Amino acid sequence: MAGLTAAALLALLVTQAVSATPVRVRTPYEVKESHFVPRGWKKLDRAPENHVIDLQIGVKQGNFAALEKQLYEVSDPSHERYGQHLSAEDVRELVKPSDESLSLVHEWLDAHGIAPSAYSSAKDWIKVSLPVDAVERLLDTEYHTYEHADGTRVVRAPRWSLPRNLHGHIDTVQPTTSFFRARANKYDYIDAPVSVSSSYVAPSDETLCKVCNVSSVTPECFETLYGTKGYKVQAAGENQIAFANYLGEHPIRTDLEKFLAKYRPEGISQARDFEQLVLQGGPGDYPLTPGELARSTSKEANLDVQAIAGINWETPIVSYSTGGSPPFDPSKSTPVNTNEPYLDWVNFLLDLDSIPQVISTSYSDDEQTVPRAYAERVCAQFAAVGARGTSLLFASGDDGVGADGACVSNDGTNSTRFLAGFPPSCPYVTAVGATMEFEPEVVAYRPASAGHGAYTSGGGFSNYFPTPRYQRAEVAAYVEGLGDAKYDGLYNASGRAYPDVAAQGLYFAYFWNGTEGVISGTSASTPLLSGIVSLVNDARLAAGRPPLGWLNPWLYSEGYKGLSDVTSGSAHGCGVEGFPAVEGWDPVTGLGTPNFPALVKLAGGRFHGN
Numbered sequence: 001m002a003g004l005t006a007a008a009l010l011a012l013l014v015t016q017a018v019s020a021t022p023v024r025v026r027t028p029y030e031v032k033e034s035h036f037v038p039r040g041w042k043k044l045d046r047a048p049e050n051h052v053i054d055l056q057i058g059v060k061q062g063n064f065a066a067l068e069k070q071l072y073e074v075s076d077p078s079h080e081r082y083g084q085h086l087s088a089e090d091v092r093e094l095v096k097p098s099d100e101s102l103s104l105v106h107e108w109l110d111a112h113g114i115a116p117s118a119y120s121s122a123k124d125w126i127k128v129s130l131p132v133d134a135v136e137r138l139l140d141t142e143y144h145t146y147e148h149a150d151g152t153r154v155v156r157a158p159r160w161s162l163p164r165n166l167h168g169h170i171d172t173v174q175p176t177t178s179f180f181r182a183r184a185n186k187y188d189y190i191d192a193p194v195s196v197s198s199s200y201v202a203p204s205d206e207t208l209c210k211v212c213n214v215s216s217v218t219p220e221c222f223e224t225l226y227g228t229k230g231y232k233v234q235a236a237g238e239n240q241i242a243f244a245n246y247l248g249e250h251p252i253r254t255d256l257e258k259f260l261a262k263y264r265p266e267g268i269s270q271a272r273d274f275e276q277l278v279l280q281g282g283p284g285d286y287p288l289t290p291g292e293l294a295r296s297t298s299k300e301a302n303l304d305v306q307a308i309a310g311i312n313w314e315t316p317i318v319s320y321s322t323g324g325s326p327p328f329d330p331s332k333s334t335p336v337n338t339n340e341p342y343l344d345w346v347n348f349l350l351d352l353d354s355i356p357q358v359i360s361t362s363y364s365d366d367e368q369t370v371p372r373a374y375a376e377r378v379c380a381q382f383a384a385v386g387a388r389g390t391s392l393l394f395a396s397g398d399d400g401v402g403a404d405g406a407c408v409s410n411d412g413t414n415s416t417r418f419l420a421g422f423p424p425s426c427p428y429v430t431a432v433g434a435t436m437e438f439e440p441e442v443v444a445y446r447p448a449s450a451g452h453g454a455y456t457s458g459g460g461f462s463n464y465f466p467t468p469r470y471q472r473a474e475v476a477a478y479v480e481g482l483g484d485a486k487y488d489g490l491y492n493a494s495g496r497a498y499p500d501v502a503a504q505g506l507y508f509a510y511f512w513n514g515t516e517g518v519i520s521g522t523s524a525s526t527p528l529l530s531g532i533v534s535l536v537n538d539a540r541l542a543a544g545r546p547p548l549g550w551l552n553p554w555l556y557s558e559g560y561k562g563l564s565d566v567t568s569g570s571a572h573g574c575g576v577e578g579f580p581a582v583e584g585w586d587p588v589t590g591l592g593t594p595n596f597p598a599l600v601k602l603a604g605g606r607f608h609g610n
Contacts, residue, residue, distance in 0.1 A: 027164035029140045034159040035177035035371045036410050040149045047143035047155040049133040054117075056343060057126040058172040058377045059097040059105055067094040067380075071387040071428070075550040077558055083546040085389030088353050092122040095384060101169040108166060112138055121351040125343075139173060152181070172373040174343070180370045180422070184247070184300040185362050185395040185458070186521035194507060194518065195446055203439035212438050216509045216518050219263045219310030222528060225438055225504070226311075227596040228535055230609045233314035234542035240356035241308060241534040242318035243527055246341050246363050248292070249301040250276065250283040250321045255511040259306045260313065262516075263509070267313025274305065274317040280344045281323035288513065299512050303519050304362060304527045306510045312531035315538060318356055320345060342423065346381040355390045357537050357547040360530035362395045362523035367422040368410040372464050379426035379465070386550030391537075392429045393530045393551075395522035396499035397421040397458025400573030400588075401491070404454065407574035418460050418491045418574055424498045425462035430551045431498035433457040433589045434505025434525040435566055443569025443581050443588050444505040446520065455520060456572040457505065459579060459587035461495035468496055470556045474585035481582060490574070500555055502566060502589035503529040532594050539605025548603060555591060562599035563592035 037043065061067075073081040086094075097105075102123060109116065109128065118127040132143050132155065140161040147153045160176045194215040203209040212221035223229040233239075245251070257271035276285040288298060301319070308317055322341040349355050367375065382392055401407070402419035409417040424431035434444035434457040448454040467475050475497045505525035507518040537547040548554060555563075566589040571578035581588045600607050 029161040030164050030167070031159055032162045032167055032170070033172070033177055033371055033373060036412055037146065037158055038179050038366070038369045038410050039406065039408060041146045041179055044145040044147055044153075047132045047145050049131060051132045051155060052129055053132060053135055053155065053175060055128050055130060055135055056174050057105065057128070057170060058174075058374075059124050059126060060101050060169050060171055061095040061122075061124050061380065062098050062101075063094050064380055064383075067091065067387060068383060070094070071383055071550060072553060074387065074389075075553045077554050083549070085546060085549050086387045088121075088350070088388065091350065091384045091387055095124050095380075096122045097124055097169075104166060104169050108163060114138065120347045125347060139176065141176070146179070148181070154179070171377050172371065174374055177371045178369070178374050180365050180374075184249070184521075184523055185364060185398045185526075186300050186303060186519055186523035195449065197437075200437055201439070205439060208438055214437060215507055217504055217507055218509045221438075222311055222504060226532060226594045227598075228311060228532060231535060231596070232608045233312075233535070233538050234608050235538045236314050236316060238541050239534065239538050239547075240316050240318055241312060241358045241360070241530060242320060242356040243304045243308060243360040243530070244345055244363070245282070245301045245304070245319060245321040248283050249298050250285065251301040251305040251319050252288060252298055252512075253285070254287070255302050255514065256305055256309060258514065258516075259511045260309060264310055264313050267309060270309050270313050270317060274309075274319060276319045276321065279320060279322040279348050280341065282321035283323075284321075293513060299519060300362060300523055302512050303508060303510050303524055304360060307508060307524055307527035308360065308531045310531075311528060312534050315534050320348075322348075342378055343381070346378065346385060349385055349390075350381065350388075355385065355388055357389065358391045358393070358530050358534045359385075360393050360527040361423070362521070362526050364395060364397055364421045364424055367420040367425050367462060367464060370422050375422055375426070375464050378423065379428060382423065382426055383428040386428050389547050389549040391530075391533055391548055391551050393526050393533070394424045394426075394429045394431055395458075395526040396424045396431045396433045398434075398455050398521050398523075399458055400454075400456040400571035401460050401576070401578040402574040404448075404573060404575055416490065416574070418487070418578075420460045420462050420492075420495070421458060422464075424458070425460075425465055425496055427465050427468040427496045427552070428550060430500045430555070431590070432522060432526040432529050433459055433499035433502035434520075434522045435502050435589060435593055436504065436506035440568065441504070441564065441566050441593055443566065443571070444520070444525075445569055445572060446506065454572060456570075456578070457499070457502065457588055458522060459497075459499050459571045459590075461491045461493065461497050461587065463492050463495060465496040467494055468552070470553045471497060471500075471585070474556065474591075477584065478582065478586055482579070487576070487579075497587050499587070499590040500552055501529060501563065501591055502593050503532070504593075529594065532596055532599075535596065536599050536603050536605060539600045539607065540603050542608065543604060543606050545604050558602055559599065560585075560591040562595050562602045564595055565592045
């Protein structure tokens with residue numbers, strides 16, 4: 001460095017200190033997480049250095065074990081604390097990180113000259129907005145642009161590192177290794193003729209036969225089939241039901257108005273009154289643009305709001321439209337939220353002092369696209385919502401045990417495996433499968449046809465989460481009945497099994513862009529069942545009881561008595577018939593479909609008729 005002035009030498013040293021990797025750490029960096037790039041993605045170029053990432057750091061929660069213990073207690077009808085749900089502050093106290101964890105994480109960020117841009121309410125998530133080159137230094141990694149077969153591009157790093165002393169204090173950092181793509185579980189056959197099975201037999205019940213048309217199923221059919229007809233809402237001022245939207249989806253009020261005018265005219269005011277909330281730059285409350293029309297945007301959102309309002313039009317409805325996971329645009333360097341949006345949405349909920357008592361979500365992806373640590377943390381956030389007294393219902397998927405031709409593991413072995421879905425594989429949510437026909441109901445299934453893949457109710461066993469205690473007996477009985485030879489090695493018999501329940505999911509009548517059509521999927525079953533659960537809550541609230549909250553312990557111990565078992569059909573997929581429906585619980589339709597009057601009685605509510 002001969003010849004440099006003192007001032008120049010000082011400037012050079014400062015520059016080197018700022019750019020050093022790492023700047024100052026207590027211990028050397030070691031790889032914290034690696035994750036194989038899923039099938040369907042290919043690596044392109046190094047990510048642009050100035051592309052800004054909203055990085056979310058999941059700090060280890062202080063006492064999740066205590067939260068889980070209390071969640072079970074307040075959700076178990078045999079426990080003395082049943083229904084005594086936790087407050088927002090109670091939950092935050094249980095999950096907030098230790099002072100040591102926060103101190104070490106802040107020390108690490110300070111050493112890199114990084115100041116957090118935001119915190120979750122419990123400070124268990126820290127957000128920093130940084131250009132790619134700074135994130136690469138922070139995590140000792142390299143980001144590349146990856147492109148999916150459908151043209152979507154994201155910036156990801158299949159491995160990342162932390163100083164060794166932080167490994168026990170940080171659970172996950174995203175976006176790094178996750179290729180999770182929340183997709184709607186809907187099958188839209190607007191361009192294909194309705195296909196009715198040759199074995200279909202019309203209901204012998206005259207009332208049911210009169211109102212249920214298998215090729216276009218309407219709210220009048222649902223209320224007759226499931227027994228909500230005549231029920232009068234009693235606690236609308238205390239009760240709410242919500243649904244989540246992603247990928248640019250937002251419900252269209254004029255379409256809901258047309259739907260209600262035809263099928264539920266007494267509830268038409270709901271088209272004007274339901275609340276639309278926008279999170280993380282999601283779409284607002286506006287008519288579809290020409291581009292959105294060309295992409296068939298909001299078919300899912302319209303289905304969700306119409307399925308809920310058709311069965312439960314008197315209870316206030318809330319819509320969440322969350323931005324996130326947009327196509328990557330390398331020409332932009334402004335902060336772009338490329339995180340999977342579930343985390344932003346659930347953290348938003350946990351920041352609220354009051355949460356709707358039932359929330360329906362119709363989006364999921366293959367579990368193996370989500371790194372285990374990230375899935376576990378998002379699942380823990382769902383547990384926190386459940387502890388607050390909210391029922392979270394997720395669609396179980398539309399590909400049975402896995403889409404044909406895609407049933408390959410993502411562990412480097414490329415072995416044939418059934419594909420579990422996430423979030424339905426999270427044990428703290430209630431997963432909803434799909435049925436069709438009416439007397440009896442059977443597993444929803446539509447075989448592949450020209451230009452359209454097969455559709456069948458999704459179900460299976462998690463490879464991340466063990467079988468929870470509330471369903472151990474049911475799962476063990478099913479696996480034993482299936483036998484060792486049946487699909488041995490294709491699924492994890494000791495995993496969390498789903499779905500938990502089911503409802504109609506084929507050929508729902510709905511409106512989109514001013515025109516009526518039909519749409520199918522567990523995306524239909526989930527908001528329909530959510531609407532019915534919300535009515536059960538209404539009956540409980542009117543009787544002076546708290547809402548049901550996390551449903552699963554109640555469903556498996558008592559609620560199943562208010563469900564109609566589905567015993568015919570199977571979860572086609574992966575080139576095989578898949579798991580069959582049987583007497584009792586099965587990983588296709590769960591414990592069965594709702595019998596509303598029976599559920600109300602079991603839940604301690606009162607059926608209040610018109």
